[in-house]
Amino acid sequence: MRLKEENAYKNEVEKENGGRVRLKEEGRCKGEVEKESQRLYSTMISGAYQQKLVVGYALTSKKVKSFLQPKLERLARTKGILFVAIDLHRPLSDQGPFDIVLHKLTGKEWRLILEDYGQRHPEVTVLDPPDAIQHVYNRQSMLQDVADLNLSDCYGKVGVPRQLVIKNDPLSIPDAVSRAGLTLPLVAKPLVVDGSAKSHELSLAYDQLSLSRLEPPLVLQEFVNHGGVLFKVFIVGETIKVVRRFSLPDVSKRELLNNAGVFQFPRVSTAAASADDADLDPGIAELPPRPLLEKLARELRRRLGLHLFNIDMIREHGTRDRFYVIDINYFPGYGKMPGYEHIFTDFLLGFVQSKQKRCPANHS
């Protein structure tokens, strides 16, 4: 072979060999990349990928439907949060391990289970402590902290309507009401909220005598005219979101004079559509001032020892800054809170960060 031909041949061979080597390398990489993505995919599917938080939940089926919407579960999965249903027929300690337990079930048995679990597993965050929840299941104690707080600043004043608790003997009610100096009309509310429809059967009493027809135990609360609009203040940890809902219309003096009796009313605040888009009088629709809500929420979070609750708040009609809290609900209907999936997932992730701060060694 002549030199020229020899060199050309060598080049050809090198080119071909180099190509083969490259192809071989590319082949290996491609295979490896495929294998790696397969591994990542399966770990993602199995939920092990980036999983930061396992949240066990014990909620009624109604609550699961309203709260655990696909958009929440989907977003949570991408952020490494996995929701796992707690099996009430098996010991809680055999399940999990959980980082957080989210719950809203009534009954003494569940409370005892949770208290025991909380003591045995101090590493698990129970949202929220059963005794703190119990406190807001009673319509007398739920508003006590608002009354004690007696919030009043340049943004407004927040109080609770005057109220009276009747434990028994309906015949004593008219007398008790006049002794307490309560002004009619009165809202009668079952004393204990236990998730049942009955505990939300409220009535409006126009005259004193008819009050003896009510069934104690109950709370009698002065009705405050508020222009038919209520503010639902949702609290998720440090986040606050306010929405407007339609409420009971005002009761005029004339109406009060011309009416007698006790009238049951439906669950207005949940039944009615949101009042956010309605064409309302601005003096009625204006949301309570943000700084006032922040102060109120911060104080109540601390005093009640709760992270997840809502406040039903009204503005006295004809005033700009006189507010009343009429109801506090544990773990309310967050599903209707705009952007709740983002707020909730961020809130849950906050517990990972605070755990990491407390025990950095476990998370390095």
Ligand SMILES: O=P(O)(O)O[C@H]1[C@H](O)[C@@H](OP(=O)(O)O)[C@H](OP(=O)(O)O)[C@@H](OP(=O)(O)O)[C@H]1O
């Ligand atoms: O007491 P009020 O002021 O009516 O507040 C209710 C209760 O928190 C309900 O929860 P529960 O039935 O567990 O007591 C809740 O229902 P969900 O079960 O749907 O969350 C309602 O949510 P909305 O229906 O979304 O308003 C919420 O508005």
Ligand SMILES: Nc1ncnc2c1ncn2[C@@H]1O[C@H](COP(=O)(O)OP(=O)(O)O)[C@@H](O)[C@H]1O
């Ligand atoms: N003191 C009050 N003054 C005016 N309206 C009230 C008062 N208390 C309750 N209401 C009306 O009744 C509705 C239900 O009362 P609430 O205390 O919130 O009970 P529930 O726990 O069943 O929601 C409120 O959303 C509001 O429309």
Ligand SMILES: [Mg+2]
């Ligand atoms: Mg309410």
Ligand SMILES: [Mg+2]
């Ligand atoms: Mg309520």
